[in-house]
């Protein structure tokens with residue numbers, strides 16, 4: 341444990357499947373110098389390590405006490421090892437020690453979606469029973485039951501993106517067919533759009549054009565229907581008090597929430613759906629959570645001053 345001064349800051353880095361976000365975040369949760377850069381996905385793990393090192397160096401100040409990094413996939417936080425990522429292609433990568441060798445700081449390594457879930461759980465109204473679904477290049481979720489994050493026997497709970505929602509459906513990057521992630525992630529929307537003859541468009545363009553472009557409309561309806569199918573299963577099993585949507589797709593706002601609530605209502609039939617809310621942090625829940633995880637790793641666990649939303 342080290343004392344955390346009021347002026348302390350942590351460099352937080354969220355390595356995403358498309359974008360990497362970094363910021364300095366103080367012990368009150370206020371962010372400074374947010375940087376968003378493309379993740380060098382095709383250049384491999386070494387390029388991602390180089391990026392994390394250069395981001396940390398560029399954000400360094402005398403008040404920085406450490407670096408909190410979160411990555412997707414399966415992560416062993418206690419050993420500091422990124423065990424597996426389907427989207428970024430690493431296996432058993434000792435990222436924490438590699439960063440500590442290159443930087444003059446302690447480093448914590450965590451899972452991006454677990455970090456986002458923790459942010460939602462510990463700030464604002466908080467979550468005692470609920471589900472945080474992070475939809476970006478991939479899809480994963482965090483379940484909070486009676487105030488505790490559910491991790492599972494192997495720490496692999498929350499792979500909502502790989503729930504099969506279409507029998508013999510679209511090929512998923514995990515190797516299976518019909519996974520939710522192959523229909524409703526920001527990575528899948530452009531692929532579905534192209535498969536249906538729409539040509540090249542990114543997720544943002546598809547969402548923008550869905551009123552005027554029938555193919556965009558069809559792709560979006562499928563995405564919402566698949567998401568509702570997966571969430572209806574989770575609601576039936578776990579009875580969450582609310583569902584919070586974070587990640588890049590949450591930027592679609594009511595365009596996502598309104599049809600999703602309607603579809604959930606239809607699928608659940610005999611029970612009502614819990615409220616679906618957008619994360620106050622939207623696509624930044626992970627980077628805030630990366631800082632929060634570092635602070636907790638050094639014994640700072642009072643986050644009452646961390647008001648929801650990216651401040652600074």
Ligand SMILES: [Zn+2]
Pocket residue numbers: 501502512513514515516519521
């Ligand atoms: Zn899958």
